Amino acid sequence: MHLLVQEDRFDIGRETEAFIAGLRHAGAVVTFTGLVRDNGGQLAAMEIEHYPGMTERAIGAIMDEAKARWALEDALVIHRYGRLGPQEQIMMVATAAPHRADAFAAAEFLMDYLKSRAPFWKKEIGADGAEWVAAKASDENALTRW
Amino acid sequence: MHLLVQEDRFDIGRETEAFIAGLRHAGAVVTFTGLVRDNGGQLAAMEIEHYPGMTERAIGAIMDEAKARWALEDALVIHRYGRLGPQEQIMMVATAAPHRADAFAAAEFLMDYLKSRAPFWKKEIGADGAEWVAAKASDENALTRW
Amino acid sequence: MQIDILYFAWVRERIGLPRERVETEAATVADLVAELASREERYALAFADLAALRVALDQELSDFAAPLAGVREIAFFPPMTGG
């Protein structure tokens, strides 16, 4: 299990390759990458605030839960904070399992919980001011399926 | 939309990076990578046979269907044939969408259909002979959810 | 009419060749299968259990009841195992 909470950019290609290179038995790898959407060119930047310490604990607990529920050989979470430009990579998740159903389910589970239970807050900086991104009811509802 | 059916290895890191670099608006990217499982060290190699011509048509049709069903900005399928060693990468799928639900659903849909509707056949070469991989009822059943 | 027949995976191995061109008047896929099975033992063996086989007509999945009129290429193979 690998968890990185960092301000720096990460190299999606290199991270995916290293994750797969470290596997010994898995048959299925799923990755998710979240990108800053440009909102039709209206977005200048995104600022991500987080709660140091709790972030690592919360994500660690979510990863432990995923490991307990599915036959995972490995999992990876990288999440950035700080100021990001349009189309920059915000975060990634990777899961590896013997079969694809487990790899997909674990990746979706991790994403659903990261969205609503990891202490990050996004602020969109636009041409006409800044605004905190509101949590979506659909994201909270997504948790009920697990 | 990008489709490659090839004997050569592919570089998962570079392909993922290039796929993401080509996006302009997507907020969510999902990739799936299939690896040759070593069956507890019993597998010497996997041979993948395919039906040239039909393979491209079948996968193209599946990709068109995914594009019609979900708000995809882009999709990629790479599938190899020929002889592969344990833990080698067999294939990959990538999907990009504004939101994660669409990217995940489209990737799972593509995988389910590739498993049972794209003309590939796998043969496992072991220490004590070779055997064609049997199609699983669970893979056929997976199609009913779409 | 002339038709190209392709075999894949264990169907190819059982019949012993990847493709052949045949002259046939079979009206349906099932008729062609019966014609081939009556020809030689290896065909009879390959086509013994049709439920274990899939068929494609001109590179589109089809079924054994389908008519052959106008078809140029037919392929027989076991259920696919891609991905």
Added chain:
Amino acid sequence: MQIDILYFAWVRERIGLPRERVETEAATVADLVAELASREERYALAFADLAALRVALDQELSDFAAPLAGVREIAFFPPMTGG
């Protein structure tokens, strides 16, 4: 008792500081919130709608009815928007 209070996102902006240490005898989170809200207008504004807030005790998500005994760090913030 002494307790560290942390504020994030718009709660931090509204109150105007990221953290502070307070001396309090509040028994529960709700008691502490009432105490803070009575202190100054900016606190009252930040805590006006508790349904829009989340609370963590010693870095674990909790709720407003939770007791504060033994807690060293409490954080207030809006619903999370990670991922």
